[in-house]
Amino acid sequence: MKQSITLGRVTKFMGLGIFSTLKDLFTGKLEKEDFKNFIRKTIVPLASILLFIGIWHIGAKALYNKEADFKIQKALSDQGQAAADAMEACIASGDVSCKPNTLPSPAQVWDSYKSLLRDHNIIAADKAAFKEKTAVLNEKRIADGLDPITYTGRPSFVDQIFRSLKTVFAGFLLALLIAVPLGIFIGLSPTLKSSFNWFIQIFKPVSPVVWYLLVFMIVKTLLIDSNEDSSFTISFISVGLCSMWATLVNTAMGVSSVDKDYINVAKVLKLGPFQKIFKVVLPSSLPLIFTGLKITLSVAWMVLIAIELLAQSPGLGLFVWEEFQNGANDSNAKIIVAMFVIGIIGFLLDRLMLTIQNWVSFDKTEAI
Amino acid sequence: MAYLELNNIYKNYGQGDSETEVLSNINLSIEEGEFVAIVGFTGSGKTTLVNLINGLIEPTKGEVLFKGKPVSGTSHERGVIFQNYSLLPWLTVEQNVLMAVKEAFPKREKAVWKRKAHYYIEMVGLTPAINKLPKELSGGMRQRVAVARALSMKPDMIIMDEPLGALDALTRGTLQDQILNIWEKDKRTALLITNDVDEGIYMADRIIPLRPGPNATLGPEFKIDIDRPRDKTELNDNENFKQTRNAIIEYLMDIGEERKAKATEEILLPELTPIDFVK
């Protein structure tokens, strides 16, 4: 019982109220009066999802037919009736060589999703086996002062997700460590504010691609004599620099617009500069800082894909790029799977930030 | 030499064309141990006067002397109860008071801080709400936290800007007595801003009206020669109380009338003849 309560609370908190409503439905707890609510909260979203999938299915089918017709027509005009018939048969058989390459249908995407999972399980098993096999050897190597042998096989889709998350969190952390302190300094001093303003205004709109190139130029030289792979370093720094601006601007704004009453309290109590910052200025600007951090995290996740792709750093971005390049039978479907995964993770990250924000900040409108 | 002295104070707000003189030629001197009340209409510049004394703002002209020295900036010697409570919304009642105690007695132990804070919270009757955030309190409770916070710093002079405005009559009475107790016991000096003449007479040695602004200036002072401790119920039958009260209210009504007259003078009514529908 207790567990179900906490679950309900957590899901509600995370903005996933639909789950608790569904749970209530199955556990028979739903009251008559809740019916309207139930329709609004559960039926309508479910219906919209079904509608979306339906439109997608029809659209994909239409695109498929258009592409198939075009292929058959082309064969007919280029090589005559026989070739056209052969092409039609080939397309009907679903052979890779002549399959129309277009938007995959929902069913194909679902299949790809399952095959990616299967692939992951195989790789995970492979990894475990490898670890077991090399355990003894590695122990010896470590004892001898040698580097242990590591698994160098292909990463699975799930591995890619975790690498992307790692990159995005490293970038986010970098953004936080730069933007929050800098924002505080800028917010506290009007002189710094005016001297930094041009800097912020100019760099804020710069595209992720350009940031990547800039970081690439610098990091490449800095790491010139290490033979380690710098793609991770480059991509997380680029992500951090790209996404930190919202936090910087919001922190500076929050710090410079602290309620005059609170400043008066700080003055009357004669708080020292540190006390004033940590006990009055920062707490009162936390809501704005968190709004900034939330934007930063979603921007970081958004630009990550492009940057990974450029940096050839392992992760979802690279996954999408490689699938696009290799053009296998189900590449397009895999790209769509990645798209959904990216979207869902982005949504969850946003919710996570919102949850943290609700925890740490007081309600400014209610409090005096 | 007076404990607190205001000499020819002028305070202007704004710049250029929009500059207005809120306070003009304010002269006030308060002796050590005295309890002075200032009554005035809303918007006349009472808070401005308070902020000049506690050091949050500087006068445009004139000087504020505290213990013979010019006031520059705030000081723990002058405790303030702000009109709008100014509690920090992210701190609980206890933390709000503790913060002040720690600043006022930086060298004490943690347990001492806590004890002091709890003592004043108990005094204003907020022990049950000690772990609540300001937003969970009523307006009156917030005001009492502000009172506890200011008193907990043990200031030599306590400056109160309409500190009991949001309280019901009963709580108001208790807090008035508590403030008086502390003032008497520790021989503090007190300045009370209020809009309630009865409160002023009950608590203060002198009442000084602040004339309506702009260019607000202090009116003639009214001495309250009633022995302490004063009894609220007996006060109503006290001849002295009645006389003083009537005199002050009469004075305030007079300046109120003046203000009204001034205001109507400035408004030119358009010359319109009402249409007569009933022919």
Ligand SMILES: Nc1ncnc2c1ncn2[C@@H]1O[C@H](COP(=O)(O)OP(=O)(O)OP(=O)(O)O)[C@@H](O)[C@H]1O
């Ligand atoms: N920072 C400021 N800048 C400009 N004008 C101000 C400022 N503070 C106060 N004023 C003006 O000065 C006048 C007096 O304000 P003040 O707050 O001192 O009045 P008050 O007597 O305390 O009023 P109340 O009884 O409503 O608290 C008002 O007309 C107000 O608009």
Ligand SMILES: [Mg+2]
């Ligand atoms: Mg005021």
